[in-house]
Amino acid sequence: MSSLSFLTVDGVGLDEPREWEPAVVRIDVPVDDWSRTTLTVNGQSVSVYAGRRGNVAGVFADWPRSGPGRYRLTALHSGEPSEQLVTIGSRKLGDQGFASLLDELENQLPASIALSLQRAGAFVGVQLQRPRENTVAQELSRLRRTIVGVPTRPGLRTILPAIGCDPHRILATEETWAPRERARRPSPSSMLRVLTRNANIDADGRPIQVINLRADHTVDTYENRLLKHFTMEVSQRLRRMERYAAASRNAPIADELAFLDAALHDARRHARFLNDVSEPIGPLSRTTMLLLKEPRYRALLDSYIEFHRSVWASLRDDALDAPLENLPYLYQVWGTLVVIDIVLAAALNAGFELVHQEFVRPTFGGLFVEMLRNGGVALELKAPNGAHLTVTPGRTFGATGTHRSLSFAQRPDVVVELSQSFGTSDFLFFDPKYKLDGDDAEHGNGRPVKSDVDKMHAYRDAVRDAAGGAVVTMAATLYPGATERYGDGIAAFHAMPGIAEDLRDDITAQVTQFLAIRHS
Numbered sequence: 001m002s003s004l005s006f007l008t009v010d011g012v013g014l015d016e017p018r019e020w021e022p023a024v025v026r027i028d029v030p031v032d033d034w035s036r037t038t039l040t041v042n043g044q045s046v047s048v049y050a051g052r053r054g055n056v057a058g059v060f061a062d063w064p065r066s067g068p069g070r071y072r073l074t075a076l077h078s079g080e081p082s083e084q085l086v087t088i089g090s091r092k093l094g095d096q097g098f099a100s101l102l103d104e105l106e107n108q109l110p111a112s113i114a115l116s117l118q119r120a121g122a123f124v125g126v127q128l129q130r131p132r133e134n135t136v137a138q139e140l141s142r143l144r145r146t147i148v149g150v151p152t153r154p155g156l157r158t159i160l161p162a163i164g165c166d167p168h169r170i171l172a173t174e175e176t177w178a179p180r181e182r183a184r185r186p187s188p189s190s191m192l193r194v195l196t197r198n199a200n201i202d203a204d205g206r207p208i209q210v211i212n213l214r215a216d217h218t219v220d221t222y223e224n225r226l227l228k229h230f231t232m233e234v235s236q237r238l239r240r241m242e243r244y245a246a247a248s249r250n251a252p253i254a255d256e257l258a259f260l261d262a263a264l265h266d267a268r269r270h271a272r273f274l275n276d277v278s279e280p281i282g283p284l285s286r287t288t289m290l291l292l293k294e295p296r297y298r299a300l301l302d303s304y305i306e307f308h309r310s311v312w313a314s315l316r317d318d319a320l321d322a323p324l325e326n327l328p329y330l331y332q333v334w335g336t337l338v339v340i341d342i343v344l345a346a347a348l349n350a351g352f353e354l355v356h357q358e359f360v361r362p363t364f365g366g367l368f369v370e371m372l373r374n375g376g377v378a379l380e381l382k383a384p385n386g387a388h389l390t391v392t393p394g395r396t397f398g399a400t401g402t403h404r405s406l407s408f409a410q411r412p413d414v415v416v417e418l419s420q421s422f423g424t425s426d427f428l429f430f431d432p433k434y435k436l437d438g439d440d441a442e443h444g445n446g447r448p449v450k451s452d453v454d455k456m457h458a459y460r461d462a463v464r465d466a467a468g469g470a471v472v473t474m475a476a477t478l479y480p481g482a483t484e485r486y487g488d489g490i491a492a493f494h495a496m497p498g499i500a501e502d503l504r505d506d507i508t509a510q511v512t513q514f515l516a517i518r519h520s
Contacts, residue, residue, distance in 0.1 A: 003028040004073055004084045006063065011054020019091035023063040024053050029077045034059040037077045068098075069325040090327055092436055092446070092480045093497065099248035100498030101334055102323055106240055106314050109337040110369040113360060114313035116344045120354035120381075123362065139241060140256065146234055146307050147260050147267075153306075154299050156231060157267040162296045164271035167224055169217040178212040185213040223290050223297055224277045230304050231268060238264065240314070243323055313360065313367035328434040332413060333371055335432020335478040335495055336393055339414045342504060344379060346511040347389050352381035355388075386421030389515070397463050403427075403471060405462045412459055412475070418517060426517055428510065429459045429475040432495060436481050446481035448492035453477065456490045473514055478503065 006014040007024045017023040027048065029037050034050040039061045046061045053060060068090045075082045090098045117123065149155030154162075175187060190211040194200065200208050238261050245254040268274070291301040317333065319326035348354075359378045360369050372378055372393050379391040395415040397405045403425065412429035419425040436446030459475035478495035483506065485491045495503045 003082060004075055006086075007053055007056060007060075009053065011052075011056040016086055017063050017066065017088055019068055019088050020065045021091075022065055025061040025063050025073065026053075026056070027059045027061065027075050027077070029059050029075075031057065031059060033077060037075065039076075040074045041071055043072075068327045069322075087324070089324070092434065093327075093331075095247070095249055097480070097497050097499075098323075098327070099244060101327075101330065102244050102247050102320075104497055105330060105334050105337070106244075106320065107312070109334070109341055110313035110315050110360070110367070113337065113341050113344060113369065114367050116341070116348060117354065117357055117360055120344075120348055122354065122357060122360070123367065136241075136244065136253065139237075140253065142307065143234065143237060143241065143260055144256075146303055147264050149303075153302050155303065156234065157263045159296060159299050159303065160227075160231065160267035161270035163224075163227065163300070164273060167219045167271075167273045168221055168290060168294070168297065169219050170221050172216060172218045172220075174214050174216065175211050176214055177209045180207055180210050183210045183212040187211045187213050218276075219273045220277050222280075222286065223288060223300075224274065225280045226291075226304065227271075227300055228274045228277045229280050230300070230307070231264070231271075231274070234307070235261075235264060239321075243320065247323065313369060316368040316370050331434035331480075332432045334497060335430070336371065336414050337369070338432075338478070338495070338500060338503065339416075339430045339507060340378065340391055340393075342507045343389075343391055343416055343511050344381075346508055346515060347381050350383070350512070350515045352383050352387075352389055352515075355380040355382050388417075388419045390417045390419075391415070392417070403463060403465055406464055406468075407458070407462045410459055410462055416511070416514070418514060425465065425471055426514065427463065427472045428514055429456070429463075429472060430478060430507075431455065431459075431476070432478040435479055446479075448477060448479050448481060448484060452479070453486060453490070453492060456486075456492075460489050473517075474510055476507075476510075 005026045005028070006017055007026055008014060009022055009024060011024075014023060025039065025046075027037055027039060031050045034048060037048050037059055039046045039048050048059060048061050050059050051057070066088055068088050071086045071088070073084045073086060089095060093101060114123065145155065147155045147157055149158060175190070187210075194207045194210050197207075197209075202208050238257060242254070242257050242261070244250075245257055287301070291297045315333070315337075317330075319329050319333075323330055356377070357379050358376060359372055360367055362368075375392065375394050375396055377390050377392050379389075381389045383389070392415045394411060394413060396409055396411045397403060398409045399405065412431055414430040414432075416428040416430075417425055418427075431452065433449070433452050435449045435452060437449050456475040456477055460470075460472040463472050465471050472489065474489045474491065476491040476493055478493050480496055481492070481494060483492065483494040483502070491506075493503050493506050
């Protein structure tokens with residue numbers, strides 16, 4: 001079996017390739033056997049050759065410039081396979097920046113936005129978990145208590161097998177169509193449907209089929225739906241914590257999460273009846289006598305109430321299941337949420353009132369932020385003087401409309417529009433971009449990519465009102481490098497997860513000044 005290792009293009013050994021830097025894969029096989037060796041990366045074939053890199057001779061394959069992610073390498077030599085999983089981290093953000101990105105996306109930013117919306121009158125009666133209150137240690141403790149239990153209450157690893165041995169069942173009546181002569185319990189109340197069914201009356205005027213009532217025991221009850229949903233919810237929280245532990249390379253937390261995950265998975269195997277239980281279709285807020293009186297279900301209720309003593313808000317996005325592979329997109333989402341969080345807070349401080357919000361939605365056990373992908377308005381607020389403020393992710397300015405582009409279509413990532421009661425509008429545009437000038441630059445010391453700055457100029461100069469007047473107050477890109485300003489209304493803001501205080505100060509100052517715009 002051959003082994004795999006990495007070298008720089010000059011032949012110097014590497015532990016693993018770095019983001020957007022070329023490298024060489026060395027395959028430890030005899031040089032004379034290079035033609036009988038193959039290599040695939042994530043299933044894609046890579047050319048193998050014999051040669052020399054620096055002072056090292058051997059069998060190699062070129063590693064192209066690659067973004068963050070996990071790559072599975074499979075070498076095959078004389079029928080013997082050898083596999084290796086390689087992880088490329090974020091060079092632009094660093095390990096801590098990447099971990100902070102996930103934490104802010106999944107916890108801090110959604111919670112901050114939800115609290116501002118609650119302050120504006122949304123989610124009345126909901127006790128929200130505040131940002132920074134829910135630390136990693138507290139979240140781990142919550143999961144441990146829920147799965148393992150405490151001296152006064154068992155956890156899910158005990159509750160699931162206990163209920164699985166003899167789950168609660170009810171006698172349910174099901175309506176089925178059956179031939180008239182085979183019906184055991186015809187339903188009298190359904191005779192109108194029987195008689196009006198198409199082609200269901202024979203030559204003698206009698207129904208061919210009737211609705212038959214069949215009673216059977218089912219585990220698809222409210223209490224078991226609660227158990228199923230709760231188990232799935234806890235599993236999702238585990239996945240979220242595992243992503244954070246992997247990003248921060250925190251081995252002790254990762255080990256405990258692996259233990260809790262295995263305990264929950266094993267307990268779920270002892271409750272296979274949940275496969276026949278449907279998902280809830282209404283709020284899980286009802287308390288039944290079974291939940292109060294039956295010890296196993298009472299333990300479930302107590303655990304569920306403790307877990308939901310205060311709800312949290314989080315981002316719902318499939319890209320979080322593979323955060324490294326989707327890092328450029330997630331950075332863009334992070335920057336978008338930062339802007340929305342700042343604009344919302346600044347507008348409320350300036351006396352605006354919430355009219356409508358579209359992207360934070362309540363669901364079982366919490367609130368979820370879902371990014372709008374159709375150019376719809378995420379937030380709408382109104383000032384006492386009649387001014388309207390809207391925040392729209394991904395709004396397109398084409399060749400027509402009240403506000404249009406003089407050249408090509410323009411689509412900023414975040415559009416903030418302040419429209420006055422007498423018809424004029426002003427705009428702020430923001431574009432988060434996971435880019436540096438020279439993608440091999442280190443985080444914090446890179447410069448913005450020229451094309452991204454040019455795009456800000458295009459936003460400012462191309463978008464006009466119906467009379468051809470300029471309407472863009474500022475167009476700014478957010479990126480993991482140093483802040484740079486380019487004259488009037490163009491900027492590249494330093495945007496680094498975990499250390500975004502300067503970014504918040506810059507955008508808050510700009511938005512506060514923007515909201516103070518008054519036209520004569």
